[in-house]
Amino acid sequence: MASGKILVAQGGGPTAVINQSLVGVTLEARRFRNVELVYGARHGVRGIVNEDFYDLTQETSHNLELVANTPSSALGSTRDKPDIKYCQEIFKVLRAHQIEHFFYIGGNDSSDTVSIVSLEAQKAGYPLRCIHIPKTIDNDLVGNDHTPGFPSAARFVAQAFAGANLDNASLPGVYVGVVMGRHAGFLTAASALGKKFHDDGPHLIYLPERTFVLEKFLADVKATYERFGRCVIAVSEGIHDASGVPIASLLAKELEHDAHGNVQLSGNGALADLLCEEIKSKLKIKRVRGDTFGYLQRSFIGCVSDVDQREAREVGEKAVQFAMWGSCDGSVAIRRTGSYSVDYELLPLEAVAGKTRVMEDEFIASSGTDITDAFRLYLRPLLGSGMPDAFRLRAKPVTKLMNR
Amino acid sequence: MASGKILVAQGGGPTAVINQSLVGVTLEARRFRNVELVYGARHGVRGIVNEDFYDLTQETSHNLELVANTPSSALGSTRDKPDIKYCQEIFKVLRAHQIEHFFYIGGNDSSDTVSIVSLEAQKAGYPLRCIHIPKTIDNDLVGNDHTPGFPSAARFVAQAFAGANLDNASLPGVYVGVVMGRHAGFLTAASALGKKFHDDGPHLIYLPERTFVLEKFLADVKATYERFGRCVIAVSEGIHDASGVPIASLLAKELEHDAHGNVQLSGNGALADLLCEEIKSKLKIKRVRGDTFGYLQRSFIGCVSDVDQREAREVGEKAVQFAMWGSCDGSVAIRRTGSYSVDYELLPLEAVAGKTRVMEDEFIASSGTDITDAFRLYLRPLLGSGMPDAFRLRAKPVTKLMNR
Known part of the structure; x- marks a missing residue:
């Protein structure tokens, strides 16, 4: 023709x-x-x-x-x-x-x-x-x-956690940030690229490639909170229990499916709120905050x-x-x-077509709640130039006169 | 001494x-x-x-x-x-x-x-x-x-809504973005600075300076959705009913107060989820999404x-x-x-000390769901240089051959 x-x-x-x-x-x-x-x-x-x-x-x-x-x-x-x-x-x-x-x-x-x-x-x-x-x-x-599309969204997530970590260090408590990613944890894992100092958050990262066990989660948070006096957590919206049921759907009253049969995970704050509620009630930690990054992470201009x-x-x-x-x-x-x-x-x-890649094992730390240096090396060049950087005061503590 | x-x-x-x-x-x-x-x-x-x-x-x-x-x-x-x-x-x-x-x-x-x-x-x-x-x-x-601090947070909110509007135009539906601000609506109002074209969102803005009436809200959303085929909404976390009760607290099971007697409004997605649920059930609109900007708007690095x-x-x-x-x-x-x-x-x-400024009347449109040009002139210089800008295709539609 x-x-x-x-x-x-x-x-x-x-x-x-x-x-x-x-x-x-x-x-x-x-x-x-x-x-x-x-x-x-x-x-x-x-x-x-x-x-x-x-x-x-x-x-x-x-x-x-x-x-x-x-x-x-x-x-x-x-x-x-x-x-x-x-x-x-x-x-x-x-x-x-x-x-x-x-x-x-x-x-x-x-x-x-x-x-x-x-x-x-x-x-x-x-x-x-x-x-x-x-x-x-x-x-x-x-x-x-x-x-x-992934590198820019990853950059948003890394920058968001870099900021959330600074905020959490300033007013300590537990912070849960829920990141998009139904089956693959790449975007959630990108949160780790916002870390600079050894005690920076995210301290714990939960990926859909690993089974989510609530008791283990609470124990992890407790241990981190006791160690650092605070805890920043990155959670994939796609985390699920051993039988594959999304943790988010345990809360949702009415599951919404799209034409591809996918359950709607984004567009509500249910997962973050559920996890925060568990931390508050089970660990008796008072200041617990949850954010669901939602559509910001894929559409934020700038x-x-x-x-x-x-x-x-x-x-x-x-x-x-x-x-x-x-x-x-x-x-x-x-x-x-x-x-x-x-x-x-x-x-x-x-x-x-129709196939789904998930995070390779070499990218996930054996703890299951962190990523490896291999992932850092993989992702860093994709984030591009001009990544903002965080700095700390290094001033000396003043000698106490009153032993407080 | x-x-x-x-x-x-x-x-x-x-x-x-x-x-x-x-x-x-x-x-x-x-x-x-x-x-x-x-x-x-x-x-x-x-x-x-x-x-x-x-x-x-x-x-x-x-x-x-x-x-x-x-x-x-x-x-x-x-x-x-x-x-x-x-x-x-x-x-x-x-x-x-x-x-x-x-x-x-x-x-x-x-x-x-x-x-x-x-x-x-x-x-x-x-x-x-x-x-x-x-x-x-x-x-x-x-x-x-x-x-x-306000100008940078306002810039985040404006950029977030500029992006959310583009996202919503691409996959139409209703989008609710909840913004910080207990008593003053300035930060929520900043969402309007993300608008460029006349049909851009946010199409509706709800401020704590005006009483929130759920029935009026639903009527506004319905009218906007019918007009544009979509609707982007900016909502202050501090919106309240005629008696001053925060809409957010109508949902929250257990209200958390800080040392100043303030109810915790941020750190959960309850308000956005409540409003989305109302829109879904009352207006029978299928694609309804809510984001709570949470801590990102004050701590995002970059x-x-x-x-x-x-x-x-x-x-x-x-x-x-x-x-x-x-x-x-x-x-x-x-x-x-x-x-x-x-x-x-x-x-x-x-x-x-102890006094609270709220948005001046001259900054709020008579509709109560928009801001005035006076506010645009007030805020624009504060946002600083290098604000990202959104552009559209202006290509001509192709003549239909099959009358579809």
Whole structure:
């Protein structure tokens, strides 16, 4: 057909840098002589079915650069997970508009969507090049050293805990910070990168990769509180008991599920409040505070990793290059090639779609409540330049005159 | 006595710039020939009673500058509110160490403390110069155009809502963000400074200066949701019903009070969860999310107003200058002298202590759920330079071929 039309869309939870990938696709595609039009679908696959497109060819490069630096999905997003019927609707629209290339920027669920669309296109004999572009603050895509969006969210979490630790040192007590991450603890583990001095918090880190036992948790908190006179705790929203039941759902009255069958863990403060209540009542500690970082950690404007920005732009550019010069569908993946440098490859969609990466054992300390130096070395370069730093007074204590 | 000893301490909730004031006092005092020693009390007035002092004269100016740029009280803080007995204990220690000047950096409650200590010193005939240095993210000190710490917290809130709005536009629904501020709505109102386009959120702002009526709230949310297909809401933790009962306490099982008789409003997600539950059940809107900004808004490292930093440093310097060249106790206050410039004055302690400023009527829109341009003009210069900005795609919609 050679219509020269490409379509790009964004799916799943927004990130601080997902628009870099959108602009990477758009500007790179506009460089190709055989690309006549670049369409953007509003709100992911739903925008395809609804025939709701922007013509990104009619957008200045200047404004695209400004949008690239703006967090959250500029095209809008969706949580829809297309089944075969949904995909047939997608085809009808793609066919009508003679779309040749479909680029979908998203995480786990979106890679699954691309995989289904690709398969359905093949079955229908429709010549559609489908490329999945990685994005997720959870860092849970297999085959990737890390995923765009994660470094900026990790930076937010590290900075948040650096500040919370200073606050807690000033007015001592117990502080619980609940971090996003349904199955993978990477983002919660990033809290450790906010530590500087040996007695800084987070003193305890609870990841979904390890079974959460309330009695053990309380014993850990008690021991830490006795040692430091305070305790800062990082908890993943995805912590669960031995049978896999989320601790959060033990409290929630009515579980909300999305189209992918996922229970809603974010968007309420239940887990933090439950844990604080347990600490107050069982350990008799008076000053116990809990924060749920919620949507701030993925959408806060003004906390971004420059490394993440660059890479998010590059995965978009590479997606177009793989599509134009390659001959198969796939998922763009980040490979680490040095300390610190990366390169990109195109993985088969089935190698990524619907799979979930969790934290490798080498990243989790044997205690189960801390991370290892291997994780520190892994994450530090991703956080980018200009990380804020915390300093302490080193003044000498004054000799007591009254023996108080 | 002419011992040449001064004492500085920090009280109340930490801020992003409270150490600027500490370092302002320390470095300025060290310039005076008659100041021999600068002591810092650990954890506010409690550190005085416990005779727990650092000798800040033995601290390099380089490290002091690094500490100045670190958020949260470097000396540690306290919520203690000294009564007469407590003050007598303070005197015993001050007398033993021959302290001549007492600088206390803090908010409402701390100014009250300084006032009591000053009064007790006079009664006891003890020659103590007491200066209160303003600090509070709540911006609720009377006699001040604004208070150090507020601009940086306001910047965090504005940036948080700018991001939350983008997130909500991407995946539409209702978003409730709960902001600190027991009696004064300044910090919640700062959420409006994150708006850029006319349909941006926060679409509704609920302040403690106005009575909160649940039915009216639900009607507001419904109307906004119907108009924009989404709704971003900023809510002060201090919202209350007509009889003054905090809405948060309608949910809390066990109210926690501090030494000043204040109910604990922060440190749990109850209010956001309550409001979200009401919206879900009464308005039948599925995607409803709530975040409680909690301690992030006052302690996040890396989100600070440069204007706030400069002024926080200056109130510390001015406190020493007022003490050395003046002849009375008082509270340093910020006066706005231009758009934008400030000067400082020393107010009588009784003019500030124990009083609470709330938002002026001219800052609140007649709807009661928005702020005025007067407030925008008031707050904008305080947020400082380099505020992040959000941009949108302006591409043309593609003509539909299938009439979907």
